Amino acid sequence: MTILVTGATGTVGTQIVTQxxxxxxxxxxxxxxPAKAKLPAGVAVAQxxxxxxxxxxxxxxxxxxxFLLNAVVPDEFTQALITLNLAREAGIERIVYLSVIHSDLYVDVPHFAGKYAVERMIEQTGLHATVLRPAYFINNDVGVKDAIFSHGVYPMPVGDRGLAMVDARDIGEIAALELLRRAHAPAPLPFARFNLVGPDLLTGSAIAGIWSEVLGRPIVHAGNDTVAFEQTLRRFAPAWMAYDMRKMADRFQSEGMIPDAGDVERLTGILGRPLRSYRDFAAEMAAGG
Structure with a gap:
């Protein structure tokens, strides 16, 4: 049984390949x-x-x-449909697709809406697939480490509804287990969809509080100004992506990322251990991880 992993060198793909x-x-x-790909021994490469x-x-x-993962790029939807159609032509009947939580609620956020359209294609064409819907990655906050450590500010406008942030290592392990479950099943398994979440519902002030405790000094939340957030992102990312992220942050504040009943228990059962928490992540960062 050969498993093709797309996005194999990214944040989640690396974890999946390792697992x-x-x-x-x-x-x-x-x-x-291939020259830049750092993969475990024995992993075949498709360029x-x-x-x-x-x-x-x-x-x-x-x-x-x-395993299908599409980066947030302007043609993400086209990439996904092409890959899934080619997979159908190749007779592949065991698929895991990485979508995003609340793709059906964040209707005006480009990359969420695109992923939901891919979900509909998978379901309506009868593909044998699991759709995994992760919440915001805890590990994204590596990118704001300098603001926290050097300036005492947690800058992400995550709002007050709460996000069930999930560690990318947990995503990778659960995705790997689901791939193996499908790969080893005697016949293609039916369509399934479930959320990937962390153990806590986090607001901006709660995250700042975690950092304050871990670092032993006050860390404040910068607030929820998504217009300013977009302008800051434009220094580091294309304008279309900065706008996409701003619309996502707007939905953080209106909808949050709220788990369904039983999500945490289900994931804990799959892993056979507790989910990694934001506090775990902050402690690792503080220790130089």
Whole structure:
């Protein structure tokens, strides 16, 4: 059973490949530049990208199970549909797709709406797939470490409704286990969808409080000004992406990222251990992790 992992060198893909390799899976990793790919020993490499039809057909040849992850890019939706259609043509009936929590609620956020459209395509075409819907990645906050450590400010406008932030390592392990469950099933399994969340519902002030306790000095939340957030992001990202992230932050404040009943218990059962918390992450960062 060969498992093709797309996005294999990214935040989540790296975790999935590592978890699959530890369990002895036959893995093929889709990468743009094999020379830069740092993969575990024994992982086969397929060079290409999702808009390259010939490269994708070659990558999918002989594959039984597909993990599909699309980066937040302007043509994310097209990439996903092409890959899924090529997977159908190749006869692949075991798929795990990484979407996002509340993709059906964040209707005006481009990358959320695109992922929900992919979910609909999967469901309505009868693909045998699991749709995983992660909340905001705890690990994204590595990017604001300097603001926290050097300036005493937690800058993310996460709002007051609460986000069930999830650690990317937990996402990777759960995704790997789901891939193996589908890969080893005697027949293709039916469509499934579930959320990937962390153990706590976090607001901006709560996160600032965690950092204050971990660092032993006051850390304040910068507030929930999403217009200012967009302007700051434009220093580091394309304007379209900064706007997309602003719309996401607007929905953080209107909707939050609230787990469904039983989500935490289900994930804890899959992992056989507690979910990693934001406090765990903050302590690791403080210790130089």
């Amino acid at each position: 699959l390799a530890r369990r002895g899976a036959d893995i093929r990793a889709l990468v743009r530049d 290409g990208e999702m808009l390259d039809i010939d490269a994708m057909r070659a990558a999918l040849a002989g594959v039984d199970t597909l």
